[in-house]
Amino acid sequence: MRLxxxxxxxxxxxxxLDQAESEIxxxxxxxxxxxxVPYAIRDRDAYTQKIRERLGAMDLGVVQVHGPxxxxxxxxxxxxxxxxxxxxxxxxERNLIGEIRQRVRAGLPYIGSSAGTNIAAPTIKxxxxxxxxxxxxxxxxxxxxxxxxxxxxxxxxxxxxxxxxREDRVREFLEENxxxxxxxxxxxxxxxxxxxxxxLGLRAARIFRRGxxxxxxxxxxxxxxxxx
Amino acid sequence: MRLxxxxxxxxxxxxxLDQAESEIxxxxxxxxxxxxVPYAIRDRDAYTQKIRERLGAMDLGVVQVHGPxxxxxxxxxxxxxxxxxxxxxxxxERNLIGEIRQRVRAGLPYIGSSAGTNIAAPTIKxxxxxxxxxxxxxxxxxxxxxxxxxxxxxxxxxxxxxxxxREDRVREFLEENxxxxxxxxxxxxxxxxxxxxxxLGLRAARIFRRGxxxxxxxxxxxxxxxxx
Numbered sequence: 001m002r003l004x005x006x007x008x009x010x011x012x013x014x015x016x017l018d019q020a021e022s023e024i025x026x027x028x029x030x031x032x033x034x035x036x037v038p039y040a041i042r043d044r045d046a047y048t049q050k051i052r053e054r055l056g057a058m059d060l061g062v063v064q065v066h067g068p069x070x071x072x073x074x075x076x077x078x079x080x081x082x083x084x085x086x087x088x089x090x091x092x093e094r095n096l097i098g099e100i101r102q103r104v105r106a107g108l109p110y111i112g113s114s115a116g117t118n119i120a121a122p123t124i125k126x127x128x129x130x131x132x133x134x135x136x137x138x139x140x141x142x143x144x145x146x147x148x149x150x151x152x153x154x155x156x157x158x159x160x161x162x163x164x165x166r167e168d169r170v171r172e173f174l175e176e177n178x179x180x181x182x183x184x185x186x187x188x189x190x191x192x193x194x195x196x197x198x199x200l201g202l203r204a205a206r207i208f209r210r211g212x213x214x215x216x217x218x219x220x221x222x223x224x225x226x227x228x
Numbered sequence: 229m230r231l232x233x234x235x236x237x238x239x240x241x242x243x244x245l246d247q248a249e250s251e252i253x254x255x256x257x258x259x260x261x262x263x264x265v266p267y268a269i270r271d272r273d274a275y276t277q278k279i280r281e282r283l284g285a286m287d288l289g290v291v292q293v294h295g296p297x298x299x300x301x302x303x304x305x306x307x308x309x310x311x312x313x314x315x316x317x318x319x320x321e322r323n324l325i326g327e328i329r330q331r332v333r334a335g336l337p338y339i340g341s342s343a344g345t346n347i348a349a350p351t352i353k354x355x356x357x358x359x360x361x362x363x364x365x366x367x368x369x370x371x372x373x374x375x376x377x378x379x380x381x382x383x384x385x386x387x388x389x390x391x392x393x394r395e396d397r398v399r400e401f402l403e404e405n406x407x408x409x410x411x412x413x414x415x416x417x418x419x420x421x422x423x424x425x426x427x428l429g430l431r432a433a434r435i436f437r438r439g440x441x442x443x444x445x446x447x448x449x450x451x452x453x454x455x456x
Contacts, residue, residue, distance in 0.1 A: 163379035
């Protein structure tokens, strides 16, 4: 399997997807045709057009995924960000969960950003998104054996807001579930290649496991030992 | 129906539940026995004890709800905050959704805070919480005809974080649903009494409706015309 799981397409100080461009080039590896899954955003055509322009600047061609056909003719699949519940629900409605999982497991490179990264995990139970629509299940692609929390955000010591911090929320997840969680800060991504899972990007990631103190891992570091 | 829907038990600069104390006294109206629903927090007994001490200081007695019996002998029901998915799931497991709804519609005063306020709405689709467990449905008590977003948070103009703002998330909700949403800032609450829905507390609330610009309402103002 070859996966590139990006925390967020927008990173402060960078253009759209800029911080991930070299890794996207690497995983697509000279091929041209990218199948794009836009379901996390309401206006799918506008979203596809935005991605078509951005990837076009990298000499990649983009087709919008409507069903398995576009996956069959693609060299890679890209699942864009937006609302994770909307995305997962649409994939179930179109019977695409198994179709995507099977092709990616068979070698089709998978690129996800934000919501597209959430659904690469076993479930969407560590998304930050509002549950604006109810999918039939929280189970997702399970391309990796761990959960991911994209846009991971450290507590703001100056805040007077009393709602849960992101770390509080991940700890609540671990009260109910035993799967490790990678808190993936903006500007970072996870690469899975040749059976090796590596953190990439601009900053450290924070790994949460039940019964352990959270752990910081640096870009370039393999994380399989912590999340496998 | 008599409802008191509190944004959050913790408010910057106040002790636990202090900002809501006078309204809690008013809705309980001289009665003594409060049935407490602790399911949003993992350690239910510790949570009940915390509430017992806090409401005890107001001369109220607290019993933990295990089933309908404790509701039958109570003068009011209090549903505490924590994780909304965990709370709703537990209520379904114990068949308490209909039991609570029916008694509150028949006149039992209902006090909710945070997650307890979320479930007073038709669905939990405007919670901020992480979906750490999957309830059989997102449908909740429907004591009011509108959605509530507790801990409502204005965008921070100095932030470099690129994730969705709360307003972005509520707008995504309105792309998929047509129910008005009250963004209930910390330190505020909604009172429903004699068929009148009034904002109370320290700050304005923000009301979102599909096809309209968001609206600010001030404490003391009735909001039925906007959310009915």
